[in-house]
Amino acid sequence: MRIVVGKGSCGIAAGANKVAAAAESYLKAQGKEMPIGVTGCIGMCYLEPIVDIFDDAGVQHTYVKVNEASIQTILEAELAGKRAEAYLISDEDASILQKQTRIALRNCGIINPENIEDYIAKGGYEAIKACVTTMKPEEVIEQIKISGLAGRGGAGFPTWFKWNAARNAKGDKKYTICNADEGDPGAFMDRAVIEGDPHTLIEGMLIGAYAMGSDEGVVYVRAEYPLAIVRLTKALEDARAKGFLGKNIFGSSFSFDIRIKAGAGAFVCGEETALIASLEGERGMPRLKPPFPAEKGFWQKPSNINNVETYANVPWILKNGGAAFAAMGTENSKGTKVFALTGKIKKGGLVEIPMGAKIKDVIYGVGGGIKEDKAFKAVQMGGPSGGCIPAELIETIIDYKSLAATGAIMGSGGMVVMDETTCMVDMARFFLDFTCKESCGKCIHCRIGTKRMLEILTRITEGKGKDGDIELLEELANQIKASALCGLGQTAPNPVLTTLRYFRNEYEDHIYNHKCTAKQCSALITYEIDAEKCRGCTLCARNCPVNAISGNVKEAHKIDQDVCIKCGKCMSSCKFDAVHKN
Amino acid sequence: MKINCNCVQASKTALQQQGIDPEKMEDVLSHYADKEGALITILQQAQDIYGYLPVELLNYIALRTGNKPAKVLGVATFYAQFRLAPMGKYLIMLCKGTACHVNGANAIEEAICDTLGIQEGETTADGLFTLNNVACLGCCSLSPVMMINGETYGTLTPDKARSILASIQQKEAEAK
Structure with missing residues (x-):
């Protein structure tokens, strides 16, 4: 028998370490001590903590939502050769993995990320060996070109083109950089790859470095991802010990090593020239392109920057051939894409699907639909740079072109699902609040324009919107788009523009009718007590912080709207569902 | 130089x-x-x-x-990581990412600010708690989420947040 506990950040947050400790002490008490294995995130975050038990015949039994108590029941059954049926994964949940095509995530949640032998057993480091010993750098780039792989960080720029430009750039020193500064709120694909399968990133960077003629690599990781840094550090040490990193790799003249640089928390550092400034110890402020980093990047040397997921696909492509990758997807978007499915979704987590699937397939097929079976309203894709795609476009195909046509973008893969209780004006305000804070301040339109847009959106959600506000928002949005230097500024207005395009009526409702249909903007809602349902238990009156509720015991209560501060405590405390929001 | x-x-x-x-x-x-x-x-x-x-x-x-x-x-x-003022013994990192926002992070922030009598970015007078909002902790499926000194607390409600803070306060009071 072998026990493996899923220990990605989300598993640990859900209590995986406590479960592992409980398992250990239970086994010790039973005199059956055994090592407890570790794996990364399988993507089914809503089922964490997940424990896999492999019986002596090697058959895997997956237990979900395990806690310190249930692990004992599970182990007791397993030690007796039985199953603890109540805690086994359901067939429906188990089928979620079959609905996916996992390339970047092929080893996540399966191998032990802290053991290089696990990665090697899955065919790891064979692709780089084949590249170094049997292929010319040009041939490697050719395979990437055939694969159609495009940058998974958001922009979707063809990877082979960047590699080729860096290869052809003049200079004896070239840098291979990985952007793991996943700052997009609601996205955690890169974290899962580094935590669950760090060697695929290392191998992807090795292949890139070989193709470009680079001997030094840097991974720029968010400091907010401590576990990712720990696992990557260990993986780098192990790869060095095996001779996969260092001098004369596989006996060739190719030498390459990688170091980690911890970012310090700035969304704009996802932009490549800002990332380079940050690597050089400066404020992370973007600069004009050209020159592109492929010509003048880190320390003015030719540099190539790709995101984690892009590199994670590379070993698979070289092993299976570019054509196998290109066989998946649509005409303009090849391969698969990882999405972080979150928000008002039943089965949130990480999913990897072939390009060309429909948004509906992801939300209803893999994600199981909307929480509490409420109505699906919109999905936000591409984070603060992206946009909201409304329910009527749920059949939209997931590829770079189709998503761009909706006004959203593929982005790095955040997919935040919203239901009827999400206010779209508030959503736009949320993203502008984010980009306004994260604007580096270099360009006036971005620095001041986002601030003004945020002020307008705030006053609309506070019920103080004015005639002309919508037009002013549009004017500002278009000016910022036209005049900002970098991607952050150019895309910052997108959440406003897309919500205006698809949910203009909500803006108008807020401004002209003083109404928030989603009942989220507290200035525009009232709490009322249904006299029929109220039993006069006085609980709401006792919980009200401003004594706005009056009424005698066993008689219907009433809220004084002039005093009410709309905190909602009456509604959450009522046991008879008598308080309503209007 | x-x-x-x-x-x-x-x-x-x-x-x-x-x-x-x-x-x-x-x-x-x-x-x-x-x-x-x-x-x-x-x-x-x-x-x-x-x-x-x-x-x-x-x-x-x-x-x-x-x-x-x-x-x-x-x-x-x-950079958001750097602090120019000392922080409390317990650093509360409240996630204000998109998923947490959609699932009610604002109500959690109100509950924390109410209970501790501080605003975002401030430290309590007794030096026990500092509240920092962060963009995303990456545990979106557990949203709304906060992290206190590295320990993650998920699927929060305002009441749950209040009782977590209360249990820390009690633990500290007993230690005195």
């Missing part, structure tokens, strides 16, 4: 008067002070040592690395 020894000594004295021992980061400086592009790394390690970056320390780092104080302050204030 030639460093004026009097300046360094004066800067050290200023730090010592604040109860900050500059010798604690001597290893870091001897390793990184001359390395190009290492300023962020130096600041990160200094913050690990002292818990925060007082302005006097930034001035000292500027002197030792040959940077202008304005540049060091500029870098320290650019």
